[in-house]
Amino acid sequence: MPASAAKPQPSSQLPPSLSPSSAPQVQALISFLENDAQPAIVLDAQYTILAGNAAYRQQFGTDARPFLGQKCFRVSHGYDAPCDQSGEHCPMAQARALRAPDRVLHVHHTPRGPEHVDVELRPIMDEHGEIVAFVERLNTLRHASPIAGQAQLVGRSPAFNQALSAVQRIAPSRLPVLLLGESGTGKELFAQAVHEASTRAQEPFVIVDCSGLPYDLFESELFGHEKGAFTGAHVRKVGLVETAHGGTLFLDEIGDVPLALQVKLLRLLESGTFRRVGSVETRQADVRLVAATHLPLDAMVRDGRFRKDLFYRLNALPIRLPALCERPGDIPLLVESFLRQQEPGGKARAVTAGAMARLVGHAWPGNVRELRNVIARARLFADGGAIREEHLPEELHAATGPSGPGPVLSKPPPPSVVMRSREVSDDALSELAADRRMSRSALAARLGVSERTLYRRLRRLQLP
Known part of the structure; x- marks a missing residue:
């Protein structure tokens, strides 16, 4: 009701x-x-x-x-x-x-x-x-969900919740945020979550792909330019900093910003001011800066490839985003979310237990992006309506567990079926725990509880 x-x-x-x-x-x-x-x-x-x-x-x-x-x-x-x-x-x-x-x-x-x-x-x-x-x-929270398909950010594992909690705490601040994580961990989605949880949520959220901008155009794209500032500058152009006025400016892959331009970013952070290319007028910027990188900025500082002063200014509020291998219990949720986002030609609506075991047992070096691409490919071949093991890439079949060839995990739940720990009898839990091919993280995901909750119940029953 x-x-x-x-x-x-x-x-x-x-x-x-x-x-x-x-x-x-x-x-x-x-x-x-x-x-x-x-x-x-x-x-x-x-x-x-x-x-x-x-x-x-x-x-x-x-x-x-x-x-x-x-x-x-x-x-x-x-x-x-x-x-x-x-x-x-x-x-x-x-x-x-x-x-x-x-x-x-x-x-x-x-x-x-x-x-x-x-x-x-x-x-x-x-x-x-x-x-x-x-x-x-x-x-x-409205920008994330522990249920498949309810939001772009999906998860409920401890590692995911820790990053999400950090977002909630720092979002109201005006300080810059630095998102640290491997490629494919969802840095843009977390940056948008920072924006949506802040007081600037109704203002623009502007993305700058630092790795995709040529050196000679970077300053113009970011700060704008005056007419006649350089060859081809036929009209005045407003930069992305001004476009984001009142809102959030997201600098994706900030480690790729040319060293010569980093000092201008530092000025923007320190004084909130900038100048268009070809102008002597100092302009005021009202933006909240969120930056992201998969590169080790501290090592780049030591090598002289990244300014020390800019690094410490950006590193005021760092958030580490977990790799997908750190949150295996979220894989069934993510898979179900991807299946609900059907594209033309996609027929699969479910994943067999064997295929899910392969998915949960894979290391996922490409993280969520790699998982999404694997599911997108597999569902194009799943004519029977369910993704099976043979629809998955070869590298997922090469996974080995501690007892030899085969998946590390087995028999995780179909994405739409999750039991609850309190609904499972002690005998049933003993039988599930006896399957040594299933990791504790997969069993906890199947029961819909945290691993710590599962461990406590296993200890109470004196199960391994």
């Missing part, structure tokens, strides 16, 4: 165990939060939801999904125990220990399905310094 069609729950449910001196303070806090535009809930120290404001009820609460009096970890995750006992980071445990706010990116189960939610939890103390309640504010 959509949240807008649901009957509203009572706004609060104070437990009888709350001390008489604390009850008025908590009730005042609930009343204060009621008209807050950001979804928020109030919790007691036992993880019980005491209240949810109007914004929370609209986004997350329905009659079919009651939350008052429920444990937060059950409502948000479906867990039977707190997050820190289920393989996740628990902000309440950290906030209680530090007596200070804590923030984490989680995948929450919502009326719309799983979503990435940025969670900030603050302890509320009385006049004696005792914690009487906790306030949890929730911000749903």
Whole structure:
């Protein structure tokens, strides 16, 4: 049932165990939060939801999904125990220990399905310094999704979520951002996520391909030129810096910027000013700079191929993007997303278990870009409607596991089928874990849980 069609729950449910001196303070806090535009809930120290404001009820609460009096970890995750006992980071445990706010990116189960939610939890103390309640504010991310096909950035692995969390934290800043990652890891998509999560989201997002601009045109493309500035400059041209005014300028592969032009980029970063080619007029630039590279800029600085001062100016907020081999549990999600983006001639709608095992077991030196190209090719040959092992490139058949030839992993789920750990009996889990050809990351992906959650349950059952 959509949240807008649901009957509203009572706004609060104070437990009888709350001390008489604390009850008025908590009730005042609930009343204060009621008209807050950001979804928020109030919790007691036992993880019980005491209240949810109007914004929370609209986004997350329905009659079919009651939350008052429920444990937060059950409502948000479906867990039977707190997050820190289920393989996740628990902000309440950290906030209680530090007596200070804590923030984490989680995948929450919502009326719309799983979503990435940025969670900030603050302890509320009385006049004696005792914690009487906790306030949890929730911000749903719209530029990424843990569900296939719901956004351009797709994933739910710990490595992916760590990069996504860094994006959320740095996006409101005005400082430049440096995205570091191998080719094909989605640097442009992460740059756009920084833009969309910032206060400049409604302004232009301008991409500059630094590796594709000839040296003699680079300065003109970036800063513009005046009429007659050089041969062929018949009219005045506005550069990409001015085009991005008020928004974000994304310099892709900044390591390829000629050394002679790096000083002009430094001036833009330091003073926010530039000059068009052929002009003596200094112009002001209002842009947020996001740069990306797959090159080791620190090594290039030592070799004299990249300016040290520019590197340290860019490196204020670095974000390392994970390679695809660091997030194998996301491969089924990515494959399903690519299958939904059918191109003319593509017939495949599914992937067999054997083919998925090959995909999950491959090292993917070309990362997400290579995976996308493999799926695009395979679905053109999949006349039966499903991609099979023989439709995959030869290099995927050469993968070997620890026990000899064959895929490193086997029998991961079809992309559209994911079990839940709590729905799998101990006997069934024992049988799944006995398949030594399946890695723990693949098993965790099949169960729809983190690897840490899986490890905890395996240890409880004394399974390897």
